[in-house]
Amino acid sequence: MDYLSKSENDTFKIANKLLKKFPSFHIFGLFGDLGSGKTTFVKGIAKALGIKRIITSPTFVMMKNYPASQYNLVHIDAYRLENREDLSDIGFDDLAADEKNLIFIEWPERVFNQFLSEMKIIKFEYVDEKRRKISF
Numbered sequence: 001m002d003y004l005s006k007s008e009n010d011t012f013k014i015a016n017k018l019l020k021k022f023p024s025f026h027i028f029g030l031f032g033d034l035g036s037g038k039t040t041f042v043k044g045i046a047k048a049l050g051i052k053r054i055i056t057s058p059t060f061v062m063m064k065n066y067p068a069s070q071y072n073l074v075h076i077d078a079y080r081l082e083n084r085e086d087l088s089d090i091g092f093d094d095l096a097a098d099e100k101n102l103i104f105i106e107w108p109e110r111v112f113n114q115f116l117s118e119m120k121i122i123k124f125e126y127v128d129e130k131r132r133k134i135s136f
Contacts, residue, residue, distance in 0.1 A: 002135045004131060004132075004133055005132045008040055008043075014041070014134050015041050021136075025119070026071075026096075026101060027096060027103045027120070028103065029105050029119040029122065030104055030105060032126075035126055036124035036125060036132055037126075039057045041122070045102065046068075046073055049070065049071055050069060051073060058075050058077045058106075062076060062077055071102045072098075073102055074095050076104070078106065078107045084112065087111055120136060123136070
């Protein structure tokens with residue numbers, strides 16, 4: 001399914017649709033260039049889960065956890081990782097084993113090329129300054 005977001009609020013609504021459409025998935029790969037809306041999408045997921053904390057990109061810390069009542073939001077930025085084993089260093093296997101964790105991974109192609117079947121793929125495309133295409 002393809003969606004066109006014209007605002008941050010549109011992206012939040014699309015994120016909410018994803019949670020309703022794929023309730024059995026708990027690992028999501030976010031593919032897209034810088035500025036294509038990946039972190040904004042995760043902000044929308046947080047809002048849908050009732051998380052009040054400010055959501056920022058985990059680029060420098062690689063992972064951030066945001067507890068919520070029904071699920072825990074785990075936001076990973078794999079840009080600086082080189083392979084799947086690097087995920088073990090941040091405890092990914094334990095996080096993935098717990099289905100109470102909703103895991104969103106930016107730049108999953110850096111560590112998951114051979115394991116993409118383990119996650120739901122979401123693609124982000126920069127259309128112009130105000131619009132983003134989101135596909136899942």
